[in-house]
Amino acid sequence: EAGVAQSPRYKIIEKRQSVAFWCNPISGHATLYWYQQILGQGPKLLIQFQNNGVVDDSQLPKDRFSAERLKGVDSTLKIQPAKLEDSAVYLCASSFAFPTRQGRGETQYFGPGTRLLVL
Amino acid sequence: QKEVEQDPGPLSVPEGAIVSLNCTYSNSAFQYFMWYRQYSRKGPELLMYTYSSGNKEDGRFTAQVDKSSKYISLFIRDSQPSDSATYLCAMTWLRGAQKLVFGQGTRLTINP
Numbered sequence: 433e434a435g436v437a438q439s440p441r442y443k444i445i446e447k448r449q450s451v452a453f454w455c456n457p458i459s460g461h462a463t464l465y466w467y468q469q470i471l472g473q474g475p476k477l478l479i480q481f482q483n484n485g486v487v488d489d490s491q492l493p494k495d496r497f498s499a500e501r502l503k504g505v506d507s508t509l510k511i512q513p514a515k516l517e518d519s520a521v522y523l524c525a526s527s528f529a530f531p532t533r534q535g536r537g538e539t540q541y542f543g544p545g546t547r548l549l550v551l
Numbered sequence: 552q553k554e555v556e557q558d559p560g561p562l563s564v565p566e567g568a569i570v571s572l573n574c575t576y577s578n579s580a581f582q583y584f585m586w587y588r589q590y591s592r593k594g595p596e597l598l599m600y601t602y603s604s605g606n607k608e609d610g611r612f613t614a615q616v617d618k619s620s621k622y623i624s625l626f627i628r629d630s631q632p633s634d635s636a637t638y639l640c641a642m643t644w645l646r647g648a649q650k651l652v653f654g655q656g657t658r659l660t661i662n663p
Contacts (some may be wrong), residue, residue, distance in 0.1 A: 436594070463649065472559065474639050474653030475595065488650060523594055527649065540651065543655030 434458065436543035438524050444549045450512040454545045457505070457526030463487075464501055465540060466509050467523040475523055481507065514550045521545040554578050558653030566663050570627040574640035574654045577621065580650075581642040584616050586625045587623055588654065589637045598638075599625060630661045 437456040445451050457464050463482050469476035478497065480488040483504035494500070496515070501507040511518055527541040554589040556573045564570055571585075583602055589593035599614040601607045601623075609615045623642075627634055640654040 472655065474555075474557070474641070474655045475651075476653070477650050479649065514629070525594070537599050540649070542596065544592070544594050547592075 436524055436526055436541055438522075438543040438546055440546055441544065442547045442549075444551065445514055447479070447516055447550050448513040450510065451548060452508050452510045453522050453524075453548075455507045455509070455524030455543060456509070457524070458541055461526035461528055461541075462506050463527045465527075466499055466507070467525065467542075469521040469523055470543070471520070478509070500541040511548075514548075516550050519548055520551045521547050531534055552577060554639050554652050555640065555642060555654040558657055559655050559658065561658040563660045563662060564630060566630060566661055568630050568661075570630050570634070570659060570661075572625040572627075572638050572640075572659070574623050575621055575636060576623075576642060576652075578642075578652075579618075579621070580644050583643050584614070584623050585641045585643075585651070586612075586614055587639040587641055587653075589639060591636075595639055632661045632663050635660045 436458055439454050443451055465480050466478045468478050469475040479499045480491045481501040484501045497511055499509045522547045523542050525542045527540045553636050555574055555576045559650045586599040588598045589595040601613055601614045604616050611628045612626040615624040623640055637656040637658045639656045643649060643651050
């Protein structure tokens with residue numbers, strides 16, 4: 433089974449530029465997550481999709497970050513304009529379960545991440 | 552105060568040692584507790600999953616949850632150099648969104 437795919441793996445940009453990241457989740461996974469992991473910290477959830485709808489974007493800086501998941505499969509995360517503090521690894525994860533399902537928590541499978549450096 | 556606190560280390564132990572990794576949390580609503588392992592330049596992978604209080608064992612790994620103390624632990628027995636990685640605790644609510652709240656991770660090195 434193929435894992436979560438992300439591209440690019442690395443990106444270096446100047447501040448105030450724009451950047452976009454792409455994620456292809458595991459086939460059949462309805463739920464997709466974007467996390468930001470700053471060096472030395474744990475991942476922080478930015479946005480969660482269920483199919484192509486947004487479930488939680490409470491920690492997404494909406495003035496500069498946007499995300500979409502067209503057709504409920506692939507997703508893109510965009511930053512425009514980038515700031516120095518956006519330097520981080522952006523992780524995409526996917527899982528089978530719908531977020532309102534009761535019972536066991538569901539395993540999230542993570543991609544390798546995109547390392548962003550803003551100069 | 553962060554919702555989840557984890558000692559960042561780094562922690563360095565000799566091969567074969569027993570390793571103890573810990574997290575404390577403040578939100579009593581957390582019901583599901585996980586440990587993820589993250590190798591350098593890789594995404595986190597789920598290592599252990601526990602529900603509510605108690606112990607769970609899987610091979611050389613044992614996860615403990617003490618909800619009364621808001622404290623979780625991961626023990627690694629007979630540690631191997633391949634266990635060298637960053638270990639992240641994560642937790643979430645029973646119902647609603649599957650929003651994982653992560654600790655900051657403990658960097659572990661097992662020396663041959």
